[in-house]
Amino acid sequence: QSALTQPASVSGSPGQSITISCTGTSSDVGGYDYVSWYQQHPGKAPKVIIYDVTNRPSGVSNRFSASKSGNTASLTISGLQAEDEADYYCESFAGGVYVFGTGTKVTVL
């Protein structure tokens, strides 16, 4: 089970939109509609911000949206804010086990 592939870093100015990709295979991302995204601030535990490809848990800003096409999932952050600066990880169910993405550091310029 190899890690899903994400860009190492993405940056944007306040107010801009950025998109993070997450590429897997037909055994994980492409095979199930169980892709989640997690936000992790330094020294903190991860927090789920998207689940089941497109759903936001209660309390998560609607500036976060996501989608999936084939073996690639994407997370978009709209109206980028300073508090969005963090590491972001995609994750997929892979038939009994789970696999994370390699992680993307988002920098707000």
Place this chain on the structure above:
Amino acid sequence: EVQVAQSGAEVKNPGESLEISCQGSGNDFANYWIGWVRQMPGKGLEWMAIIYLRNSDTKYSPSFQGQVTISADKSIGTAYLQWRSLKASDTAMYYCATTRNGNYRWDFWGQGTLVTVSS
């Protein structure tokens, strides 16, 4: 709401054994899965293993099969992660997370247990 608490930081010598714990509380917690995630210093998240509290059904990620053992005590809502012989490369933060059976997202996370293995 579910709450999750992990055991405290550990400092061990190479070759020693170790067990860390993750205790959850909440309504119907026996119907939850608990999983362990490793984060090595400055690195990303890695799934290690998951266990279903109700019947101790376990799943290991291939990279960690045979390297660690996950177990649980349903009566106290606690999952454990055990090493028989630690290596310096096991130095990491270990998080536990939980999800209700039937869900595929990890909603509730522990605060993390820092394990340092050094001679």
